[in-house]
Amino acid sequence: DEYGGDFAGRSRFVVECLQEVRKQVGEDFPISIRISAEEIIKDGYTVEDMQSIMPVLVEAGADIIHASFGTHGSPGGITSAPIEYEPGFKVELARRIKEVVKVPVIAVGRFTDPFIADAIIARGDTDMIAFGRQHLADPDFLINAREGKAQETFECLACNQGCIERLLFEQGSIRCAINPETGQELEYPNEAAPKSKKVWVIGGGPGGLTAASEAARLGHEVTLFEADKEAGGQVLLAARVPFKEAYGRWIEVLTARAIKHGAKIVTNQEVNEDMIHKGQPDKIILASGAKPLKPDIPGINLPHVCQAEEVLKGAVAPVEAVVILGSGLVGMETADYLREKGIKDISILETEPRSPVSTLTSHGYMLHKRLRTAGVKFLFNSRVIGIKEESLLLERDPDKQQELKPVQQVIIATGSTGRNHLEDFLKQENIPYYLIGDARKPRRIIEAVEEGARAAWEL
Known part of the structure; x- marks a missing residue:
């Protein structure tokens, strides 16, 4: 019909929409149109196609x-780009559109740093930069930059947990994994608590740090105890895998924010029952994280068997023929870490028919693609029934066994369980406490941060 076929027909619908909007708002009201300058799908519009139509839209x-x-059909969730993409990775499209129009052009694409945006504008690639998810992570980021406090900004991690995935897959309202205020602005307490309490936070992962920061901000006397040499928990391990350096930067900013609000952070300190008796805190926030599971398999204690966290910490050196037990995010990202280190012979074993890391998520898609391109082998429906010095015994069918070799290193990534050993004591002593994050149940950053913040708000 008249809305298809040739160039004029295919542009008719958007032209008529623009003309009607202009008619309704008048000549003095600015109209912005957001377009896909390149659809990035088979037979989709290219930037050359869009260059042809732009003057028509301006005239309309x-x-x-x-x-x-x-588009939503483009591979890799590129419309809400994961952390694999660098800020401004598609700014060239804005430059190409700018070549054919005289009106201002806006660029977009995982921008988090206003100084990078400033440099791109200064070199003439675009007239403006649009920040989307960064506003959710820290709505004060532009103010911080202007006032010389950029180091205090939470940088968007492009994890999509609270924004895209929560909206699309969980049918929830919008959140941000690292900013508990987002989507809860009316619940977010801005005034100090009516009475300051002595609060101990046990554990310095993302949930514990958030709880300490929020509780101190609200005027409580807060001490956070971390058993390791630095706060950060499992996020510090995540920051060691490819593309996730920003996770480490977030922990640094969150730690600094907690200290700025008045929290005291004590590292290399395990909390025991005697300490709690002597310290007499009013409330305890138990954020002691999780510990990795160790499956009951013959040979599991052989010297070439280790946990994934030992590899990511650098405590165990990688070798050439590696088998990872478990294809969850920890197993997959450990494989990615080894791939980046140059290890060629990597196999991932999974008891289920597929990996729990969904290719429907943007990071999951990129991770699967990267590992398969690198030649990482996936063995699904495979149960390890024995570990030997240079091989594994597998059961792939109820009546079929297989020996996998050579195997120089076995890495365990079969999940974790909450480390909440103090909970029974706190119950017996009637000490008020909150159990949050992985100590409650191993999950994602968004749950740990949410529970840490809510514990602090409810003190």
């Missing part, structure tokens, strides 16, 4: 062109 009434990219 567009005052600003917002040059986005991709």
Whole structure:
């Protein structure tokens, strides 16, 4: 019909929409149109196609062109790009659109740093930069930059846990994994608590640090105890895998924020029952994290068997022929870590028919693609029934066994369980406490941060 076929027909619908909007708002009201400057799908519009249509849209009434990219059908969740993509990775599209129009052009694409955005504008690639998810992570990021406090900003981790995945897959309202205020602004307490309490936070992972920061901000006397040499918990391990350096930067900023609010952080300190008796805290927030599971398999205690966290910490050196037990996020990212280290012979064993890391998530898609491209072998429906010095015994069918060799190293990534050994004592002594994060149940950053913040708000 008249809305398809040739160039004029295919552009008719958007042209008529623009013309009607212009008619309704008048000549003095600015109209911005957001377009996919490149659809990044088979037979989709290219940037050359969009260059052809842009002058037509400007003539129809567009005052600003917002040059986005991709569609919901584009691979890798590129429209909400994961952390694998660097800030401004598609700014060239805005530059190409700017070549054919005289109205301002907006670029977009995982921007987190206003100084990078400033440099891109200064070199003439675009007129403006749009920040989306970064506003959810820290709505004060532009103010911080202007006031010389950029080091205090939470940088968006592009994890999509609270924004994209929560909206699309969980049908929930919007959140941010690292900013508990997002989506809860009306519940977020801004005034100090009516009475300051002595609060101990046991554990310095993301949940514990968030709890300490929020409780101190609300005027409580807060001490956080961390058994390790530095706070951060499992996130410090995540920061060691490819592309996730920003996770470590977030922990640094969160730790500094907790200290700025008045929390005292004590590292290399295990909390025991005697300490609690002597310290007499009013409330305890138990954020002691999780410990890795160790499956009951013959040979599990052989010297070439280790936990994934030992590999990521650098405590165990990688070798050439590696088998990882478990294809969850820890197992997959450990394989990615080894791939980056140059290890070629990597196998991932999974008892289920598929990995729990979904390719429907943007990071999951990129991770699967990267590992398969590198030649990492996946063995699904495979149960390890024995570990030998240079091989594994597998059961792939009820009546079928297989020996996998050579195997120089076996890495365990079969999940974790909450480390909540103090909970029974706290119950017996009637000491008020909150159990949060992985200590309650191993999950994601978003749950740990949410529970840490809510524990602090409810003190």
